[in-house]
Amino acid sequence: MHLMQSKERAAIRGYGAYLPYYRLPTTEIARVWKGGGSGPNVEKAVASMDEDTVTMALEAARLAMKMSETKELGAVFVGTESKPYAVKPTSTIVAQALGQHHTLAADLEFACKAGTEAIQVITGLVGSGMIDAGLAIGMDTAQGRPGDDLEYTAASGGAAYVIGRKDKKAIGVIDCSTSFVSDTGDFWRRAHERYPRHLSRFTGEPAYFYHIENSVRTLFKETGHVPSDFKYAVFHQPNPRFPVEVATRLGFTMEQIKTGLLNPTIGNTYAGSSPIGLAAVLDEASPGDKILLASFGSGAGSDAFCIEVTDGITRTRGVNPTVKSIMSRTSKIDYSTYSKFRDKLQK
Amino acid sequence: MAIEYWRNRDRYYRLIGSRCQNCGDEFFPPVYRCRGCGSEKIVDKEMPKSGKIVTYTRLHEPLPGFEAQAPFYLAVVELKNGARVLSQVVDSPDESVKTGARVKATVRRMKVDGESGQIIYGYKFVVDR
Numbered sequence: 001m002h003l004m005q006s007k008e009r010a011a012i013r014g015y016g017a018y019l020p021y022y023r024l025p026t027t028e029i030a031r032v033w034k035g036g037g038s039g040p041n042v043e044k045a046v047a048s049m050d051e052d053t054v055t056m057a058l059e060a061a062r063l064a065m066k067m068s069e070t071k072e073l074g075a076v077f078v079g080t081e082s083k084p085y086a087v088k089p090t091s092t093i094v095a096q097a098l099g100q101h102h103t104l105a106a107d108l109e110f111a112c113k114a115g116t117e118a119i120q121v122i123t124g125l126v127g128s129g130m131i132d133a134g135l136a137i138g139m140d141t142a143q144g145r146p147g148d149d150l151e152y153t154a155a156s157g158g159a160a161y162v163i164g165r166k167d168k169k170a171i172g173v174i175d176c177s178t179s180f181v182s183d184t185g186d187f188w189r190r191a192h193e194r195y196p197r198h199l200s201r202f203t204g205e206p207a208y209f210y211h212i213e214n215s216v217r218t219l220f221k222e223t224g225h226v227p228s229d230f231k232y233a234v235f236h237q238p239n240p241r242f243p244v245e246v247a248t249r250l251g252f253t254m255e256q257i258k259t260g261l262l263n264p265t266i267g268n269t270y271a272g273s274s275p276i277g278l279a280a281v282l283d284e285a286s287p288g289d290k291i292l293l294a295s296f297g298s299g300a301g302s303d304a305f306c307i308e309v310t311d312g313i314t315r316t317r318g319v320n321p322t323v324k325s326i327m328s329r330t331s332k333i334d335y336s337t338y339s340k341f342r343d344k345l346q347k
Numbered sequence: 348m349a350i351e352y353w354r355n356r357d358r359y360y361r362l363i364g365s366r367c368q369n370c371g372d373e374f375f376p377p378v379y380r381c382r383g384c385g386s387e388k389i390v391d392k393e394m395p396k397s398g399k400i401v402t403y404t405r406l407h408e409p410l411p412g413f414e415a416q417a418p419f420y421l422a423v424v425e426l427k428n429g430a431r432v433l434s435q436v437v438d439s440p441d442e443s444v445k446t447g448a449r450v451k452a453t454v455r456r457m458k459v460d461g462e463s464g465q466i467i468y469g470y471k472f473v474v475d476r
Contacts, residue, residue: 021438048438049415050455054468058360058454084466093468097360097454329476331440340415 003222004120004177006127010163011170011310013070013133016063017279017323018056019157019266021331022046026152028335039152040239044267046333047141047156049341052084054093057139060160061094063320064135068162069169074131075104075122079114079271080158081189081196082141083107094137104134111187112236113297114138114271115158120303122163123174133164140270145195146344153239153263158272159279171312172282172291176223177305180214187298198298207300208238212246215302216294223306227251230306231289234260234277236296238268252292259284265327271297278307280323282316285309349465352457357391359469360454364430366392375430396452397475398426403436403444412458420444424472432470439474449475 024046026039047056057078076095083090091105108114108121115138122134137160144154166173186207189196212235220226227233233256235243240263247257260277269276274295281291286309293305339345357363364375369386375394380387403422413419420436422444436444437455450472457469 048455050437050457050471052456052466054466055453055455088465093360096356097468099357099361331438 001222002178002218004124004179005175006123008127008129009166009173009175010123010126011166011174012161012172012282012307013164013169013312014064014066014068014162014171014316015159015279015282016060016067016320017157017159017276017326018060018063018139019045019276019326020047020051020056021329022048022333022341023330024333024335024338028338029152032335033147040241041153041264041267043265043332044153044155045157045269046338046341049343051141051156053078053080053082053139053141054084054090056141056156056158057090057094057137057160058097060139060158061098061135061137064160064162065098067316067319068133068164070133070162070164073098073100073103073133073135073162075125075134076100077106077108077118077121077134078137078139079108079110079116079118080138080140081109081111081114081270082143110301111297111299112238112268112270112273113295113301113303115275116293116295116303116305119161119163119174119275119305120177120179123177126163126165133162136161136163138271138273138275140272142268142270143195148195149200150196150198153268155267155269157266157269157276159275161275169312170310171316172307172309175306175308176219177303178215178218178222179301179303180211180218181301182211184298184300186300203238203298204242207298208236208242208296209246209249211300211302212236212294212296212304213249215304216250216292219304219306225306227256229290230256230292232259232281232285233257233292233294234274234281235294236274237261237263237277238273238296240264262323262327276323282309282313283322283324285313287311287313349460349467352467352469359457362394362396362432362452362470363391364394365389373428373430375426375432394430395427398424398432398450400436400444400446400448400450401425401431402446422450422472424450435471437471437473443474443476451475
């Protein structure tokens, strides 16, 4: 058996999403570097010059804490590949700002799947009875080298989840998960390097598709679930095409993935990508709905989850702004402003 | 600079101010003696995270360390408990920054201590739309 399932089920008690205010149309990137056209996505979310993974993680965390009505956390984990410090945890700053001190705190790194790793680890800690509740955050200010294909999609944002015991405050039970990993060099950033490098087409078949298909098919095989059991499915979204393609291969329909498919208008928020897709789905889900969540992280691996929405979801309506409403409050910027905001100009 | 901010980090991250146990007045930044009744019975109190703009200006020549952010709005914000905070207002369209506008607190990067020093985080406000 490869299924990860805690004896006592853990559940999502609250969640919060964060996207920065600014959007860069990909026509702007194409205008500067290719003389016209656009990228695969329409726009991407861009953090302001005074935002980073700490500030965005904290915004999402405060919303998640408010919704969960949780006072004490036993763990604060931030999954990210854009830590503001090479050495000094993001998680301790977030914990301090939340007034949480008697807690585990750690930053997790696994490219774009660090956020779902945080969810898995906290599920285990809660399920084993070691802690009552923990905070899992997937958040990034994704880097893309100017002019590189990655620059069209590399975006900022993510989501936070308070995970606790399965009780009447639960809004979604984390029934089980699977993970699948291998040593795959599709995308990397060496120490002291500012931007990641990637192997273009190699990021698809042997990386994204191979790992997600394995994690999800393992979950299907060991639980007996089939795609039609799920009302919603959320896949990691490096671009608009890959999640649609992997969904089709696995037997899901567009109807099942459209709610959580945010890449076309926000880009790829790396470790925040599948977590914020899940938040968009939870905004609309009803008790009894099953959700399949599958992340992908380069290097490479995928985590797949089966989450069942519970009655507690009804108490969360209106507590926090929905992902849709956050996505509607934006301001478009040009490439020059983006360059200033993301420190691409060297004086 | 980092040590000074570190000592006051709860003030900058959580808006920790003061409450007078004698008359109930609340203050930000924290005080040692109540400005209302003079009592020294003062306790820490987390301030409300929302309020309204009392007055504001658009700053084009900021203090050292803030040059890259210029021009920006600096406002006196009255919190829901009556305490007043001097703060930047960010991520808000020009037409929304006005006297009486409702704002909510956020935590942002304030400045960086030199080339390799620590990042200073603190409160700023955003117009609540």
